[in-house]
Amino acid sequence: MQRHEIILNTLAKEKHIEVLDLCKQLDVSAVTIRKDLKLLEEKGLLFRTHGGASLENPYINEKAVIEKEKISVEEKNGIAQAAAKRIDENDSIMMASGTTIQALSKFIKPKNKLTVITSSLHAVLHLIHDKNIEILQLGGYIRHSSASxxxxxxxxxxxxxxxxxxxxxxxGIDLDYGLSTTNLEEAQLNQKMLVSTQRTIVLADSSKFGKKSFAKICDLDAVNEIITDKGISSLTKKKLEEKGVEVTII
Known part of the structure; x- marks a missing residue:
């Protein structure tokens, strides 16, 4: 069916599509589009999501940090370098956990004093060699899979x-669900971090978009900026900006 071909071609280009956008593009009802998506999912050609469809399974399973470090390495390093430029002289920052945050710790070179509060053990191991960086390592239980x-x-x-x-x-970053992680306690700690900061900058390679996980961190209106790579679709970028999120592509 020609309509199915158009849906799959659009999905191949955008990686994530929404029912309402397909309705406008194909001039058919939402009921028709949902039936199309259901049929295409049954054929194994896509995954249905809340309000749309994705090429990748939107539900994330937990992976150990040693596995994540091998994924999208070049993109993560580029994102980390861009993020490091956001740090001002005599700044005080907070760093959560994750492999992109670990990458950021490698590129932080303060001109003067810098205070860092972090839950990431690997980040501390990189930062501890710089005498200009004062570190407050958060204490508590260690989550082995993320070394945090x-x-x-x-x-x-x-x-x-x-x-x-x-x-x-x-x-995961989902336009409706917001930001998420695989661990509930980590999500709760991230929520506390959000309250303790003036500006929230999310570091996420493009594979994180259109995905969601067990534990929700926050809605997108709590985010000031997302730094990502050029794999993000133009549609996703536009919708994030409509929600008031600044999107920086490296």
Missing amino acids: VIGSYAAHILENVSCSKLFLGVD
């Missing part, structure tokens, strides 16, 4: 601090 701290002890420390920027890594 989680739990109420870490959250309690955040009640008494404030930073200019939070650099946040995520497992």
Whole structure:
């Protein structure tokens, strides 16, 4: 069917499509589009999502940090370098966990003093060699898969601090669901971080878009900027900007 070909061609280009956009493009009802998507999913050609469809399974399973480090390495390094430029002289920042956050720690070279609060053990191992960086390592239980701290002890420390920027890594970014991760306690700690910062900058390679995981961190209106790579679709970029999110593509 020609309509199915158009849907698949659009999906191949955009990676994620929405029912309402397809309705306008094909001049048919939402009921018709949903039937088309259901049929195409049954054939194994796409995955249905809330309000649309994706080429990749939108539901994320947890992977160990050692596996994640091997994925999209060039993109993560580019994103990390761009993020490092957001750090000002005598700044105070917060760094969550994740492999893109680890990459960021390699590119931080403060001109003067810098204060870093982080839950990431790997980030600390990179930052500790620079005497200009004062580090507050959050304490608590260690999440082995991400080599990061989680739990109420870490959250309690955040009640008494404030930073200019939070650099946040995520497992999924969905236009409706928002930001998410695979671990509930990590999501709760990220929520505490959001309250303790003036500006939230999400570091995410393009594979994270159109995906969601078990634990929601926040809606997109809590995000100031997303730094990503050129694999993001033009449609996703446009919709993020319509929601007030600044999108920087490296």
